[in-house]
């Protein structure tokens with residue numbers, strides 16, 4: 101069975117491992133061989149070249165691995181087009197500036213490398229993970245003793261939350277783990293150090309939810325582990341401001357613009373859990389999540405307990421935007 105044939109079948113399956121590669125069909129019989137072929141057919145950009153995924157490696161002395169010293173972006177591809185590409189690349193370079201990491205490529209070289217990786221993997225609707233590490237160094241923190249920042253680009257497919265949650269909305273719990281204090285590590289830097297979010301995600305998983313709400317050091321609502329949060333109250337769309345300890349999400353920004361264009365008033369303001377409990381509607385935004393309704397927080401039903409009309413309208417508008 102050729103790798104190309106497998107690749108076509110897997111693409112038809114509409115998502116990779118998460119879809120279990122056509123369970124019940126002949127394709128589930130020899131899973132590990134298929135996965136191996138799948139990885140070999142993927143091309144990953146590393147050290148300036150597109151190489152088979154199995155050969156895409158970086159040094160164990162890379163500070164990205166040793167210290168989580170690096171940055172990343174998650175970017176969607178819709179209809180073969182890299183969505184909000186410039187915005188993601190700009191944020192990547194801003195993250196780099198904040199941590200004093202010099203990316204060894206210009207903006208336009210980076211844009212081309214992402215597009216080349218998408219094309220090389222025949223991605224029509226998918227997801228790009230763009231990583232820049234500090235590079236290899238000694239077993240110490242000094243960035244002056246590192247060299248060769250590594251640019252890694254992986255293009256694949258993704259399905260973050262179960263499809264039915266987009267119809268029903270999701271439940272949330274508040275994590276006890278607070279979001280990083282902006283004076284320690286600004287959440288505006290999309291750094292390779294995601295332990296803060298992972299700790300909160302574990303709490304959500306333990307509580308049986310797919311996401312968890314994170315508060316900031318003042319006890320105010322910040323964001324979720326991998327998504328920004330919005331509420332609707334009396335027709336006004338509200339979301340925490342960027343300096344409240346959140347990642348300034350690119351989907352968040354796109355949705356705020358869509359809301360303004362739809363005539364909805366948008367406010368960036370302080371929100372507390374009480375505001376979420378008593379909201380008419382609530383939803384999350386993120387590159388992977390897109391727009392998804394939240395129907396309860398910590399056992400309190402939000403609004404009617406179903407996705408609200410403004411949420412549904414913004415989801416439709418967002419879907420249209422991804423197709424333009």
Ligand SMILES: Cc1ncc(COP(=O)(O)O)c(C=O)c1O
Pocket residue numbers: 174297323324325326327328346347348349350351352385386387388
């Ligand atoms: C912590 C966090 N907040 C928010 C978001 C949403 O940001 P964006 O819309 O740019 O994907 C992400 C996405 O990765 C995230 O990790």
